Amino acid sequence: MSARPQPTKTSAPSLRLDAALQLLEQSGHVLPELAEVGKQAWLQAVVDGLCEISSRDALTGLANRRQFELALAREIDRVARAGEPALVLMIDIDHFKKVNDTHGHPAGDLVLKAVARALHDCIRPMDTVARFGGEEFAMILPNCPPSFGQQVAERVRAKVQGRSATIAPGQEVSVTVSIGGAFAPQWVRSSAPLWIERADQQLYRAKSEGRNRACLEQPTVSLVSAEEKSLLFGTSQLQDLE
Amino acid sequence: MTSRRPSTDPASPADKSAAKRGRIMAVTSGKGGVGKTFMAANLAAALTRQGERVLVLDADLGLANLDVVLNLFPKVTLHDVFTGKCTLEEAILPAPGGFSVLLAGSGLVEYSRLTPEVREQLLKVIETVAPHFDRILLDTGAGISDVVLFAVSLADEVLVVATPEPTSLTDAYATIKVLATQQQRRAIQLVVNQVSRTGEGRVIRGQLQQVVDRYVTPLIEGPDNAVKLNLLGEVPSDLAVREAVQRRRLLLELLPGSPAAKAIVAVATKLLA
Numbered sequence: 001m002s003a004r005p006q007p008t009k010t011s012a013p014s015l016r017l018d019a020a021l022q023l024l025e026q027s028g029h030v031l032p033e034l035a036e037v038g039k040q041a042w043l044q045a046v047v048d049g050l051c052e053i054s055s056r057d058a059l060t061g062l063a064n065r066r067q068f069e070l071a072l073a074r075e076i077d078r079v080a081r082a083g084e085p086a087l088v089l090m091i092d093i094d095h096f097k098k099v100n101d102t103h104g105h106p107a108g109d110l111v112l113k114a115v116a117r118a119l120h121d122c123i124r125p126m127d128t129v130a131r132f133g134g135e136e137f138a139m140i141l142p143n144c145p146p147s148f149g150q151q152v153a154e155r156v157r158a159k160v161q162g163r164s165a166t167i168a169p170g171q172e173v174s175v176t177v178s179i180g181g182a183f184a185p186q187w188v189r190s191s192a193p194l195w196i197e198r199a200d201q202q203l204y205r206a207k208s209e210g211r212n213r214a215c216l217e218q219p220t221v222s223l224v225s226a227e228e229k230s231l232l233f234g235t236s237q238l239q240d241l242e
Numbered sequence: 243m244t245s246r247r248p249s250t251d252p253a254s255p256a257d258k259s260a261a262k263r264g265r266i267m268a269v270t271s272g273k274g275g276v277g278k279t280f281m282a283a284n285l286a287a288a289l290t291r292q293g294e295r296v297l298v299l300d301a302d303l304g305l306a307n308l309d310v311v312l313n314l315f316p317k318v319t320l321h322d323v324f325t326g327k328c329t330l331e332e333a334i335l336p337a338p339g340g341f342s343v344l345l346a347g348s349g350l351v352e353y354s355r356l357t358p359e360v361r362e363q364l365l366k367v368i369e370t371v372a373p374h375f376d377r378i379l380l381d382t383g384a385g386i387s388d389v390v391l392f393a394v395s396l397a398d399e400v401l402v403v404a405t406p407e408p409t410s411l412t413d414a415y416a417t418i419k420v421l422a423t424q425q426q427r428r429a430i431q432l433v434v435n436q437v438s439r440t441g442e443g444r445v446i447r448g449q450l451q452q453v454v455d456r457y458v459t460p461l462i463e464g465p466d467n468a469v470k471l472n473l474l475g476e477v478p479s480d481l482a483v484r485e486a487v488q489r490r491r492l493l494l495e496l497l498p499g500s501p502a503a504k505a506i507v508a509v510a511t512k513l514l515a
Contacts, residue, residue, distance in 0.1 A: 231456060232449055232453050
């Protein structure tokens, strides 16, 4: 165990850090031992620690709703300026209430954790996966071309189905998820609520079509075919000028 | 939402049809960052010098930056007109190059969602201001969204700005394709920006025209289906442009002798010819 930082030793006596340090300890956040208590590096570590735990969901360790909205706003800016395609997935556990009702809330928590782990195992480093609320999760997938969207969503769905949560010794529960997805309109400044709403509509569709499936909003088909592109760039006219 | 009646409304409906209204040209590009707003602003300055009364309407509804390019203040917008904070007359701002500017304001199309109400309001605004100018340039947003297409649909003619960069050319082509097939455009003006060699613009027009003839024309029914791209000019890659943009000044005012400035003046001359 690392030595617990002593708030009394701080060189910033005007700061009341007891509650902050308690929170960090309770959430299992260990401050770096190298940083001397009370010095600026140590205070920075405390602030970083607080930021870290305030952006995470306490149960699953995924990004929380606040962090998700921050990431989504950033992504919207990027899409509007750079025109890169980006996908948002809304993921909801099917019949979660039944798990709670049958096995109790502690079991429900274990299922939430297991699904969170499965989702986390699906993402690339630049992706964001968050607990959106209750049994609903959300993913932001920057730079995801529309042609890959369905495949990506399907992989997420299959990953969750393939996992199970151990809720008691020898007792496993497996769940499925329904997924709705929508692409950010390229070059256009969307809004977080609007983008989420479009993905939610697809989630609703996935639920009403029987659950355990992924439905994506049809992206606008590419306007320019490969042949058109090859004619546009293929001939050597541009080189005539060399 | 109630819209206040703009003070520049024609005196009576009777002279509405008689009033000679300015020619409306949409400036669009497909890809963003190719110098569309820069081109609209400097072209407006060049046309003004040649005697036209020009209004630039910032139709980049979600991502307005004409005010940034021109260093405009105050930033009264159409949004303020529609919300009753000022009159349409007050929202028409004088710009450095002697032309006028009407900013849409990013609050106008909330989150780039174009409601019938906003369409109606924009249409009314253009009808109202058009008789007071010789030319109205609509600086549209990047991409081919419904907002952009709507703005273009209001125009008499379309100017597509492209650079020789492949992504820009592809997006310019996509834009031309959509405009030809969805809006029955048969003539599209082209300016090639940031060319590195003289004649590159002509070659690029040729490339685009070739693909349009092969793939777009067959999509259009009827005998009159040829879509013609007209090269208004090419503007060379020029450090003077960066200088003007960074200092938030018009190129035509800051460095009128630069090759890019001269090229834009030539575009204006060709447009007026």
